[in-house]
Amino acid sequence: MSIPVLQVQGLDVELRSERGVARILQDVTFTIPRGGTVGIVGESGCGKSTLLRAVLGILPKGAETPRGAILFDGQDILTDHAASARGRIGFVPQDPYLSLNPVFRAGDQILEIMRRHAPGSRADHKRKIVELFRAVQLPDPEGALRKYPHQFSGGQRQRLLIAAALACDPALVVADEPTTALDVTTQREILALLRRLVAERGLSLLFVTHDFGVLASVCQEVTVLYAGRVAESGPVRAVLDTPRHPYTRMLLACHPDRAADLAGIPGTVPAATAQPSGCRFHPRCPLAQPSCAAAAPPMQALGEGRAVACPWYETPLPETALA
Amino acid sequence: MPEILGASGLSVELGARRGLLRHRPGVRAVDGVELSVREGETFGIVGESGCGKTTLARALLGLQRESGGEIRLEGRSVSGLAPREARRVREAVQYVHQDPGAALDPWWRVGATLAEGLSIHGIPGRAEQQARIAETLAAVGLDPALAERYPHELSGGQQRRVGLARILLLRPKVVILDEPTAGLDLSVQAAVLRLLRDLRARFGLTYIFISHDLSVVRRVCDRVAVMYLGRVVEQGPAETLFAAPGHPYTRALLAAAPRLDGTQTGPALPGDPPSLRAVPSGCRFHPRCGLATPDCAARDPALEDAAPGHRIACLRWRDAA
Numbered sequence: 292m293s294i295p296v297l298q299v300q301g302l303d304v305e306l307r308s309e310r311g312v313a314r315i316l317q318d319v320t321f322t323i324p325r326g327g328t329v330g331i332v333g334e335s336g337c338g339k340s341t342l343l344r345a346v347l348g349i350l351p352k353g354a355e356t357p358r359g360a361i362l363f364d365g366q367d368i369l370t371d372h373a374a375s376a377r378g379r380i381g382f383v384p385q386d387p388y389l390s391l392n393p394v395f396r397a398g399d400q401i402l403e404i405m406r407r408h409a410p411g412s413r414a415d416h417k418r419k420i421v422e423l424f425r426a427v428q429l430p431d432p433e434g435a436l437r438k439y440p441h442q443f444s445g446g447q448r449q450r451l452l453i454a455a456a457l458a459c460d461p462a463l464v465v466a467d468e469p470t471t472a473l474d475v476t477t478q479r480e481i482l483a484l485l486r487r488l489v490a491e492r493g494l495s496l497l498f499v500t501h502d503f504g505v506l507a508s509v510c511q512e513v514t515v516l517y518a519g520r521v522a523e524s525g526p527v528r529a530v531l532d533t534p535r536h537p538y539t540r541m542l543l544a545c546h547p548d549r550a551a552d553l554a555g556i557p558g559t560v561p562a563a564t565a566q567p568s569g570c571r572f573h574p575r576c577p578l579a580q581p582s583c584a585a586a587a588p589p590m591q592a593l594g595e596g597r598a599v600a601c602p603w604y605e606t607p608l609p610e611t612a613l614a
Numbered sequence: 615m616p617e618i619l620g621a622s623g624l625s626v627e628l629g630a631r632r633g634l635l636r637h638r639p640g641v642r643a644v645d646g647v648e649l650s651v652r653e654g655e656t657f658g659i660v661g662e663s664g665c666g667k668t669t670l671a672r673a674l675l676g677l678q679r680e681s682g683g684e685i686r687l688e689g690r691s692v693s694g695l696a697p698r699e700a701r702r703v704r705e706a707v708q709y710v711h712q713d714p715g716a717a718l719d720p721w722w723r724v725g726a727t728l729a730e731g732l733s734i735h736g737i738p739g740r741a742e743q744q745a746r747i748a749e750t751l752a753a754v755g756l757d758p759a760l761a762e763r764y765p766h767e768l769s770g771g772q773q774r775r776v777g778l779a780r781i782l783l784l785r786p787k788v789v790i791l792d793e794p795t796a797g798l799d800l801s802v803q804a805a806v807l808r809l810l811r812d813l814r815a816r817f818g819l820t821y822i823f824i825s826h827d828l829s830v831v832r833r834v835c836d837r838v839a840v841m842y843l844g845r846v847v848e849q850g851p852a853e854t855l856f857a858a859p860g861h862p863y864t865r866a867l868l869a870a871a872p873r874l875d876g877t878q879t880g881p882a883l884p885g886d887p888p889s890l891r892a893v894p895s896g897c898r899f900h901p902r903c904g905l906a907t908p909d910c911a912a913r914d915p916a917l918e919d920a921a922p923g924h925r926i927a928c929l930r931w932r933d934a935a
């Protein structure tokens with residue numbers, strides 16, 4: 292058995308701000324096998340982007356030394372984000388409009404990344420970029436090198452950023468909601484491109500999204516985050532078909548394709564500076580018992596790669612919660 | 615139900631310059647749109663960004679002068695008026711911006727912003743204003759005490775509710791909702807959609823619901839119009855349109871929406887929509903259409919009835935099925 296590309300183990304991230312200590316991530320654990328595609332879902336404020344930042348080694352200043360471990364290719368990169376990891380983890384950001392520097396040519400922006408992280412001469416790098424532009428199906432790959440970001444459409448800019456993420460031959464690509472700023476037609480093409488690149492290049496993918504449909508079309512495995520903790524994890528199909536954690540069940544019941552009557556979830560995601568005691572979902576949970584407020588329920592394995600952090604995962608939700 | 619708001623042959627030109635020295639033609643962001651919204655319904659408008667949805671909304675509101683065609687409100691023609699007059703006769707039509715938080719003044723308490731709206735619309739008297747504001751905040755599911763807060767102290771969902779309250783205070787008949795759920799989490803979206811449904815019933819509203827989220831449109835709209843490059847290319851009952859889309863563009867759009875079951879249906883739609891400065895000849899969708907024939911590049915199809923109330927602008931919709 293080969294070592295997994297990424298192992299996140301018991302990760303805690305806390306940030307000190309004027310409002311107090313923000314306990315953003317707590318005891319987050321998951322694994323991406325080589326060639327695996329793992330989605331992270333959860334509502335905004337649940338810690339998805341912070342998790343990616345920890346993996347990329349770019350946590351904001353003021354972050355306490357995180358606890359736990361992040362192993363990339365078996366090496367701990369949490370405390371020492373070794374040079375070996377840089378460039379070997381590619382990043383596709385959320386908004387193609389904001390993520391490119393408007394005053395530099397597309398080719399120069401990627402060459403700069405490669406100069407810092409990839410071996411080879413400038414000419415080698417240029418050849419590589421043209422090859423990548425072809426792989427991501429940018430029209431006129433040679434000409435694209437010399438174009439400025441505004442000369443590309445939104446979908447083309449996202450292709451450009453995917454090419455940039457692949458520039459240093461990463462083993463792992465992490466993407467933060469890479470299609471939310473795009474139309475569905477463009478989104479479909481970008482998702483198809485990602486799937487193809489993953490298959491052809493043997494990439495592993497860590498994919499953050501709040502869209503279950505997008506999740507279903509890209510990922511094999513999913514980890515559901517709520518308020519910085521893992522609520523449940525498992526194969527995407529199984530989790531979408533038979534969600535176990537009350538949070539996952541209620542969130543899916545809000546999906547317009549699913550909802551019996553657009554249920555909603557009472558309350559809101561707590562601020563990271565005011566995390567509830569025990570299970571962080573208990574103030575919003577119709578199944579909550581006094582014990583839920585006392586201690587965080589541990590992850591229990593359910594078999595077939597599934598796990599859930601709730602003892603009531605088999606208890607049906609009251610009708611009114613899914614109304 | 616009778617029509618409350620309608621348009622025939624509506625066109626809007628944008629960006630034209632008529633200087634003495636430099637004359638630049640504009641682009642037709644809305645080009646010959648036919649529309650008939652019935653009282654009490656939720657009428658959806660879908661299409662890729664840049665297809666003219668917001669421009670159409672601005673023309674219906676009287677904020678953007680039409681360059682051709684007619685707009686009807688409650689059976690009266692209201693087009694061809696100067697901007698101020700156009701807006702006055704269309705007071706019954708109000709607009710909710712995609713990000714109503716952005717439309718709130720950050721330095722003003724929520725209550726002050728809401729009161730100003732009432733004053734502008736000729737409802738004076740502090741007591742009367744306060745009573746209406748409290749009542750309306752409650753109607754959108756907010757604690758009336760929220761009037762004392764500043765916009766940045768509100769969550770995204772609360773800001774959207776305030777944006778709705780602001781419009782409801784003006785007692786509109788038709789509310790144009792421009793991407794009302796964009797950027798919202800599923801749970802907040804569900805609550806907003808439910809609120810919209812309740813408000814429609816309670817205040818007897820008619821909605822024009824502009825959205826790129828097809829799952830949401832399918833869920834909440836009675837009838838839907840699909841726009842492509844300034845035109846309505848298909849229009850019909852939501853049920854029909856989603857179950858049996860007729861226009862090849864509608865098919866491609868529906869097929870592109872990500873589905874919970876992870877399946878992909880139908881063909882992909884390659885490329886981006888062409889620029890308004892280079893609108894293709896004939897059917898403007900023909901360069902991206904898998905069914906296009908030479909005829910499609912020559913003839914511009916008009917909307918025709920495929921079934922009662924279901925209209926399609928395509929020469930080949932019969933062959934698409």
Ligand SMILES: Nc1ncnc2c1ncn2[C@@H]1O[C@H](COP(=O)(O)OP(=O)(O)O)[C@@H](O)[C@H]1O
Pocket residue numbers: 306308313315333334335336337338339340341342351561562563564
């Ligand atoms: N630099 C920071 N300082 C303090 N709190 C932060 C900082 N960055 C993020 N947070 C808080 O951490 C939580 C998770 O944020 P984020 O990782 O961006 O979540 P997501 O990507 O799931 O929306 C939020 O409550 C957010 O307010």
Ligand SMILES: Nc1ncnc2c1ncn2[C@@H]1O[C@H](COP(=O)(O)OP(=O)(O)O)[C@@H](O)[C@H]1O
Pocket residue numbers: 628629630641643661662663664665666667668669670890
């Ligand atoms: N002032 C303007 N001059 C020229 N073109 C414009 C102007 N404003 C908008 N447009 C163009 O009109 C088209 C329709 O825009 P809009 O109505 O905002 O579309 P949507 O709301 O469907 O995204 C777009 O192609 C846009 O670029």
Ligand SMILES: [Mg+2]
Pocket residue numbers: 339340341
């Ligand atoms: Mg985020």
Ligand SMILES: [Mg+2]
Pocket residue numbers: 667668669792
């Ligand atoms: Mg718009």
